[in-house]
Amino acid sequence: MTDHLTDPAGSDATAHGFTTRAIHVGQEPDPRTGAVIVPIYQTSTFAQPAVGQHLGYEYARTGNPTRTALQECLASLEGAEAAVCFASGLAAEDAIIRLLAPGDHIVCANDVYGGTWRQLDQVHARFGIESTPVDMTDLDAVAAAFRPTTRYLWAETPSNPLLKVLDLAALAELAHERGAWLVADNTFATPYLQQPVALGADIVVHSTTKYIGGHSDVVGGAVCTDERTATDLAFLQNAVGAVPGPFDNFLTLRGLKTLGVRMDRHTTNATAIAEMLDADPRVAAVHYPGLPSDPGHELARAQMSGAGGMVSFRPVGGAEAATRLCERTELFFLAESLGGVESLIEVPGTMTHASVAGTPLEVPDDLVRLSVGIEDIDDLLADLDAALGAATG
Numbered sequence: 001m002t003d004h005l006t007d008p009a010g011s012d013a014t015a016h017g018f019t020t021r022a023i024h025v026g027q028e029p030d031p032r033t034g035a036v037i038v039p040i041y042q043t044s045t046f047a048q049p050a051v052g053q054h055l056g057y058e059y060a061r062t063g064n065p066t067r068t069a070l071q072e073c074l075a076s077l078e079g080a081e082a083a084v085c086f087a088s089g090l091a092a093e094d095a096i097i098r099l100l101a102p103g104d105h106i107v108c109a110n111d112v113y114g115g116t117w118r119q120l121d122q123v124h125a126r127f128g129i130e131s132t133p134v135d136m137t138d139l140d141a142v143a144a145a146f147r148p149t150t151r152y153l154w155a156e157t158p159s160n161p162l163l164k165v166l167d168l169a170a171l172a173e174l175a176h177e178r179g180a181w182l183v184a185d186n187t188f189a190t191p192y193l194q195q196p197v198a199l200g201a202d203i204v205v206h207s208t209t210k211y212i213g214g215h216s217d218v219v220g221g222a223v224c225t226d227e228r229t230a231t232d233l234a235f236l237q238n239a240v241g242a243v244p245g246p247f248d249n250f251l252t253l254r255g256l257k258t259l260g261v262r263m264d265r266h267t268t269n270a271t272a273i274a275e276m277l278d279a280d281p282r283v284a285a286v287h288y289p290g291l292p293s294d295p296g297h298e299l300a301r302a303q304m305s306g307a308g309g310m311v312s313f314r315p316v317g318g319a320e321a322a323t324r325l326c327e328r329t330e331l332f333f334l335a336e337s338l339g340g341v342e343s344l345i346e347v348p349g350t351m352t353h354a355s356v357a358g359t360p361l362e363v364p365d366d367l368v369r370l371s372v373g374i375e376d377i378d379d380l381l382a383d384l385d386a387a388l389g390a391a392t393g
């Protein structure tokens with residue numbers, strides 16, 4: 001039988017490769033039945049042998065064994081001491097920010113996910129936590145945005161939707177010199193392609209809805225960090241309540257097992273598509289860190305093991321051509337979200353990032369974002385080629 005690989009920081013866990021850990025850490029066969037898959041513990045409460053004693057679980061808001069398995073596995077994959085899973089990526093972000101107090105300040109990248117900015121600007125600002133968006137590819141600008149009250153640098157790399165690459169090691173150093181923490185949103189890269197903790201990040205956040213779940217069938221979030229911060233987050237979660245359900249945890253854990261093989265395929269498909277778009281006169285600009293001409297390419301090579309499955313581009317013909325294009329593809333579904341096995345296409349300016357219109361985070365209105373799936377590449381290339389013809393012709 002496989003060794004029990006539950007200790008994320010222990011020698012057993014780190015001795016195994018990424019996909020072995022994705023399949024085994026926290027997921028030993030059920031001791032009672034031998035079930036090889038962690039059961040869905042669909043229960044709200046747990047019988048206790050005596051008053052004041054329990055078998056590790058009391059009430060399912062506080063903890064659930066299916067959630068524990070997912071958390072142990074995620075912590076191992078991120079190289080973090082612990083993980084706490086949430087009902088969504090934004091619930092995870094909310095908990096991280098609730099660790100702060102009124103008067104504290106956050107410096108965030110000026111092209112974070114629109115929902116992240118909406119939460120910072122329209123929710124936490126009302127409770128006295130201010131945020132300043134800056135171009136985080138410019139380290140001088142980041143340093144200049146610091147205040148004595150700055151607690152977090154909030155980086156997302158590659159960023160959504162412009163695929164900018166941020167220097168996590170440099171940002172961690174900058175934050176630590178000033179007594180702040182680096183929070184890294186690793187949703188686009190996933191721990192398979194990039195491990196922010198090893199680069200100095202204090203907190204890693206995920207929308208597990210995306211590549212980690214991988215099949216567009218579940219919404220979830222996770223925070224990977226040190227034991228002490230995880231304990232603080234678990235306290236907050238228990239006090240506030242944004243827990244994921246056991247079936248959602250099961251689906252996410254099932255997806256996580258194949259993360260490595262999926263990311264390899266997402267990356268080869270996205271590379272082929274980015275190269276095709278880059279060579280196409282009907283396309284004005286392509287954003288993909290895997291392209292040697294991309295401004296983030298060298299940094300991506302240094303801190304990522306692959307450029308991932310997200311591509312954005314601007315077709316010739318402006319916003320109208322972008323809209324027409326998204327309505328013409330057949331295999332690429334017109335939809336928000338990303339990271340599933342099926343390809344998706346959207347216009348961030350009017351869809352996922354509509355909430356940033358008129359703010360410093362506004363994205364170009366002719367930008368098209370692709371979440372490149374794992375279908376056969378020739379079919380995807382043909383679909384895009386036909387749609388480009390119809391939209392720009």
Ligand code: P1T
Pocket residue numbers: 088089090091113115116156160185187188206207208209219220221336337338352
């Ligand atoms: O949707 P949710 O699980 O709450 O996660 C929010 C979130 C956080 N961070 C990043 C980088 C994200 O992309 C998201 C969600 N993004 C989309 C829904 C989208 O289509 O871009």
